[in-house]
Structures are given as C-alpha cells and as structure tokens.
Amino acid sequence: MHISDGVLSAPVLAGGAAAAAASLGWSLRKLPWNHLMEVGLLSAAFFVASLVHFPVGPSSVHLIMNGLIGAILGWAALPALSVALFLQALLFQFGGLSTLGVNICIMALPAVLCGRCFRPLLLREKTRLPGAFLCGSLSVACSGLLLALFLALSGDIFFASAGAVLLIHIPVMILEGVVTAVMVRIIFRVAPEMFTSPAEAA
Amino acid sequence: MDAARTFLRTQLPLLAGVILLFPLPEQAAAHSVHIFAWAEDGRICSESYFARSSRVRDGEAVMADAQGRVLARSRTDEKGLACFPLPDTAQDLTFSILAGQGHRGEFALRAVDLAAAFPSSLSSPEISGEEAHTLSSGEEAPADTTSSGAAPKAAPPDAGQAEDVSGLQAVVRRELQRQLAPIHQALAEIQEGKGPGLREIIGGIGWIMGLAALAQWGVSRRKKPAENPPREKG
Numbered sequence: 001m002h003i004s005d006g007v008l009s010a011p012v013l014a015g016g017a018a019a020a021a022a023s024l025g026w027s028l029r030k031l032p033w034n035h036l037m038e039v040g041l042l043s044a045a046f047f048v049a050s051l052v053h054f055p056v057g058p059s060s061v062h063l064i065m066n067g068l069i070g071a072i073l074g075w076a077a078l079p080a081l082s083v084a085l086f087l088q089a090l091l092f093q094f095g096g097l098s099t100l101g102v103n104i105c106i107m108a109l110p111a112v113l114c115g116r117c118f119r120p121l122l123l124r125e126k127t128r129l130p131g132a133f134l135c136g137s138l139s140v141a142c143s144g145l146l147l148a149l150f151l152a153l154s155g156d157i158f159f160a161s162a163g164a165v166l167l168i169h170i171p172v173m174i175l176e177g178v179v180t181a182v183m184v185r186i187i188f189r190v191a192p193e194m195f196t197s198p199a200e201a202a
Numbered sequence: 203m204d205a206a207r208t209f210l211r212t213q214l215p216l217l218a219g220v221i222l223l224f225p226l227p228e229q230a231a232a233h234s235v236h237i238f239a240w241a242e243d244g245r246i247c248s249e250s251y252f253a254r255s256s257r258v259r260d261g262e263a264v265m266a267d268a269q270g271r272v273l274a275r276s277r278t279d280e281k282g283l284a285c286f287p288l289p290d291t292a293q294d295l296t297f298s299i300l301a302g303q304g305h306r307g308e309f310a311l312r313a314v315d316l317a318a319a320f321p322s323s324l325s326s327p328e329i330s331g332e333e334a335h336t337l338s339s340g341e342e343a344p345a346d347t348t349s350s351g352a353a354p355k356a357a358p359p360d361a362g363q364a365e366d367v368s369g370l371q372a373v374v375r376r377e378l379q380r381q382l383a384p385i386h387q388a389l390a391e392i393q394e395g396k397g398p399g400l401r402e403i404i405g406g407i408g409w410i411m412g413l414a415a416l417a418q419w420g421v422s423r424r425k426k427p428a429e430n431p432p433r434e435k436g
Contacts, residue, residue: 040413091398
C-alpha cells in the first residue's frame with residue numbers, strides 16, 4: 001500500500017503533497033490536545049501493524065489498521081498516521097519521502113472518512129461489531145481505490161490497477177475487519193472512555 | 203495514584219495491541235522492495251524480494267545505464283530472479299524492480315564490480331591502467347628472466363605464445379568469475395540491507411512516543427498557569 005519513490009509523476013506527487021498538507025493543517029486545528037498520548041500510542045500501533053505481512057499470490061500484503069485509528073481518533077488520525085508514515089519511510093524504506101504526501105492521502109483520508117461515517121454505529125451496542133468490521137475493511141478498500149487512482153494519474157490504467165489492488169487486498173479487508181471488531185470490543189469493555197474522548201475532542 | 207490507575211486503565215488495551223502486533227524481526231520487511239544484482243557466467247542476474255520469504259514473482263526488472271537509459275527489461279521468475287545480457291562495455295548500471303501497486307526498488311552496480319565479467323576487461327578503460335600493467339608485467343617477467351636475462355625488451359613474444367597467454371587468462375578469468383559470483387551476490391545482499399530490524403522498530407516507537415510526550419508536556423506547561431492560578435499571599 002506504500003508507494004515508493006520514482007513511481008509517480010511530479011505533478012501527482014505535488015498534488016498529493018498539497019492535499020496532505022492542507023488536510024494535515026485542518027486536522028491540527030482539531031487535535032485533541034489533552035489526549036496526545038492516545039494519539040501517539042495509536043500512531044505506534046499503525047507503525048508496527050504495517051510490519052505484519054503475509055504473502056498473497058505473487059505479492060505481499062500487510063495489516064494497515066487505519067479504520068480502527070480513524071474510528072478512535074477522528075481527525076487526529078491524520079497527524080498520527082503522518083508521523084508513522086514518515087518514520088516508516090525513514091527507517092524501513094516503506095514508501096518514499098517524495099511520495100509521503102501521496103501515502104498520507106492514501107492511508108489517512110480513508111481512515112478519517114470511515115471513522116467518522118461508522119462512529120455512530122460503533123457507539124450503539126447492537127451495531128458495534130458489524131460497524132467495526134465495516135469500518136476496518138472499507139477503509140482498506142478506500143485506500144486501495146485511492147492507490148489505484150494515484151497510479152492511474154501517473155499512467156496506469158485505473159480499472160486494471162484498482163481491480164488488482166482490491167483483489168490482492170480482499171484477505172486484508174477481511175482480516176482488518178475482524179481485527180478492528182475485536183479491538184473495538186476489547187476497548188469498549190476495558191476502557192470505553194478512551195474510545196470516545198479523543199474523537200469527541202476532535 | 204488514581205491518575206496512574208486511570209492511565210494504565212485507558213492505555214493498557216492499546217499497549218496490548220501494540221505488543222500483539224509487534225512482529226518478529228524476520229517478519230519485518232513487508233513493503234520495502236529490494237533488488238540486487240551481480241555478474242555471473244557472461245550475464246547479469248538480479249534477485250528481487252519483499253522479505254526473505256517473499257520473492258517478487260512476475261515483477262518487471264529494468265537495467266538502465268548511469269544516464270537512466272533503459273538497456274534491457276526482464277521479468278522475475280518464481281524465485282525473484284531476472285537475468286540480463288551483459289552491456290557492450292563495463293559501466294555503472296542501475297537496476298530497478300517494479301513489483302506492482304507502486305512498489306519499486308533500486309540497486310546500483312558499479313562498473314568496477316562488473317569489469318571482471320567482460321572478456322576484454324584487461325583492455326577496457328576501467329582497469330586498463332595500473333592493474334593491467336601489473337598483471338601483464340607480473341606474468342611476463344619470469345619468462346624474460348629465464349629465457350634471456352640480458353635483453354628483455356629486444357624480442358617481442360611470438361604470436362603463438364601471446365595467444366596461449368590470452369587464452370589462459372580468459373580461462374582463469376571465467377573460472378574466477380564463476381567462483382566469485384556467490385561472493386558478489388552476498389556482498390550485494392549486504393549492501394542492499396535486510397530490511398528493518400529490531401533497532402529500527404523500537405527506535406521508531408520511541409520516536410513516536412517521545413514526540414507525543416513532548417507535545418503533551420508542552421500543552422500541559424501552557425495550560426498550567428491558567429488552570430492553577432498562583433495563590434495570593436496573605
């Protein structure tokens with residue numbers, strides 16, 4: 001899911017960086033200043049989740065966990081994922097520094113979008129687990145579509161890339177949905193206020 | 203005490219999550235794609251992988267010169283291997299692998315590492331200077347001393363002897379190249395790196411938590427005077 005250096009054209013890189021900077025600026029205004037440690041912990045969770053990978057077909061995929069982070073943090077997921085993506089590029093060479101903006105758009109925007117959409121479902125007990133499953137899996141699907149869109153803007157054929165990306169991420173979508181549902185369940189049992197406070201503050 | 207309990211209560215699930223997700227170091231090379239290349243048996247081979255256990259299959263490997271001109275393209279096999287014919291001269295080369303979905307890795311092979319693979323490497327500009335001189339003088343010197351010690355440069359070696367020497371050199375070079383190929387491969391692998399290790403993972407988590415703590419500290423410092431106004435004396 002991380003786009004490397006040298007794959008995208010310069011205008012696409014510039015567009016991605018501008019979009020990421022604008023959304024990051026907006027999200028900083030909504031940062032829950034009293035819950036920064038939660039933001040940091042979730043950022044760390046995202047940072048290591050990308051290291052858990054498994055081979056699918058000819059390629060290799062990994063956990064993303066952006067749905068869970070978006071659901072907990074709301075807009076604050078943007079800075080959390082941005083810091084983690086920056087460090088992943090720097091320390092692991094996952095993606096490149098020139099594609100950081102694009103990668104932020106791919107992973108963080110669906111996190112915020114799905115988090116905000118599915119939040120009401122998570123707060124109700126009856127719809128919590130299906131809501132969490134959908135939040136986890138659809139945020140991966142949205143990320144895949146954005147990835148295909150960025151590749152298409154740089155010359156790939158959109159439908160071919162989107163099809164390939166979505167196909168390869170079907171196991172990830174299922175796994176992410178399950179992991180998100182389990183995590184949401186645990187958090188609501190152990191510390192429900194942790195789930196509600198940062199995003200409400202945002 | 204209450205604050206510590208609340209902190210533990212709220213942060214424990216997340217900490218548990220981070221620890222559960224914590225991967226073993228050998229798992230940790232998911233999405234940086236690596237490629238490295240080495241010369242063997244009159245060709246250049248490359249190997250591409252996501253992680254040690256996950257090779258890039260059917261990826262597009264590209265060989266380009268220092269100016270970025272594409273010299274050859276190939277597709278990786280089941281083991282992530284893709285081979286290319288030798289270019290016309292020993293030159294700096296760049297190999298890149300396109301593994302789909304925006305994954306791309308790059309590796310630079312220097313002309314010096316490549317020169318030995320060329321049959322005409324002794325006369326090629328990269329090593330035709332001192333190395334070639336030392337090699338030829340080193341080989342010819344004993345022959346001179348045994349045959350005619352008084353006039354070493356008077357009689358040039360005859361054509362048959364020169365052919366024998368160059369034939370022998372070619373055989374030695376080929377054999378050396380064959381035997382050195384695994385060493386070149388191992389060196390290239392070391393140079394390319396093995397992906398993130400425990401140091402990078404723990405370092406990254408430390409950076410993130412450190413930044414969050416720093417920001418939280420800044421916020422709490424800024425808020426303190428407003429929340430806890432200094433008591434008036436008297």
